[in-house]
Amino acid sequence: MATDSLSVTFSALADPTRRAILGRLADSPATVKELSAPFAMSGPAVSKHLRVLERAGLITRGRQAQWRPCRLEAAPLKDVAEWAEGYRRFWEGSHDRLDEYLRQLQGKETNHVRDR
Amino acid sequence: MSETDSVGETTITTPSDREVVMARTFEAPRTLVWDAYTKPEHLRQWLLGPEGWTMPVCEIDLRPGGEWHFLWRRPEGDELEMRGVYREIVPPERLVNTESWGGEWPETENTVQLFEENGATTVTTTILYPSKEARDAAIATGMADGADRSYGLLDEYLRTLA
Numbered sequence: 001m002a003t004d005s006l007s008v009t010f011s012a013l014a015d016p017t018r019r020a021i022l023g024r025l026a027d028s029p030a031t032v033k034e035l036s037a038p039f040a041m042s043g044p045a046v047s048k049h050l051r052v053l054e055r056a057g058l059i060t061r062g063r064q065a066q067w068r069p070c071r072l073e074a075a076p077l078k079d080v081a082e083w084a085e086g087y088r089r090f091w092e093g094s095h096d097r098l099d100e101y102l103r104q105l106q107g108k109e110t111n112h113v114r115d116r
Numbered sequence: 117m118s119e120t121d122s123v124g125e126t127t128i129t130t131p132s133d134r135e136v137v138m139a140r141t142f143e144a145p146r147t148l149v150w151d152a153y154t155k156p157e158h159l160r161q162w163l164l165g166p167e168g169w170t171m172p173v174c175e176i177d178l179r180p181g182g183e184w185h186f187l188w189r190r191p192e193g194d195e196l197e198m199r200g201v202y203r204e205i206v207p208p209e210r211l212v213n214t215e216s217w218g219g220e221w222p223e224t225e226n227t228v229q230l231f232e233e234n235g236a237t238t239v240t241t242t243i244l245y246p247s248k249e250a251r252d253a254a255i256a257t258g259m260a261d262g263a264d265r266s267y268g269l270l271d272e273y274l275r276t277l278a
Contacts (some may be wrong), residue, residue, distance in 0.1 A: 008250065089165065090166065091126055091138060093166045098142065099143075100162075101161050102148060103143070105144070
């Protein structure tokens, strides 16, 4: 069982239904009933997913017993998002540079301005 | 958005539950691309991520069991570190190593394969995650392009951070 915060976030995100729920909550807070509708799932099944998201700190739920609207809490996503976005940008940028560098090593001029 | 060019683009696919594969074709012979991937004097020239990063540490002990350690410094001054161990070295076609970003990030096993055809070299990097969950989470958070809501969600969220 994962205990560190990033692992808890990861395992909460590692489910398409839960990601879809977060996507829905990005638009506005919603009740369990509202969240159940698009997923062809029973209220209890959705509630199970909500408990996982709540434990991961990705959502909070209102106090009103009847409705308990769910609200997205984006803070835990920040670490994950920074990591993933950094990774993608990292490789795209590096591969572009390698492309250019390999041309230089082979003595091939390119159309790019040499700005080194 | 600029026009996309299918040549010279990094493609990302998911051939199995625990893997992500990146592929990119370079117009250079395989031996040269191998050097570019395994020698510090070359790596320092290109393995720099986004504009403005530098690579003050690039240590490579290229033998099975040998360690590698890379450290980058961003223009803002903060640093990013990666390290791992080489598992398999078959020049100029195959390189297997572990990769860890430290702390809570899951360690992956990366296999770099180089294929040459008509003077161009395709490099595929297979990243093997410890579990499907770790892999899916990495994908879900935007490592690969995807049309699902989570990607849009994170995209949206990143804009709010900017």
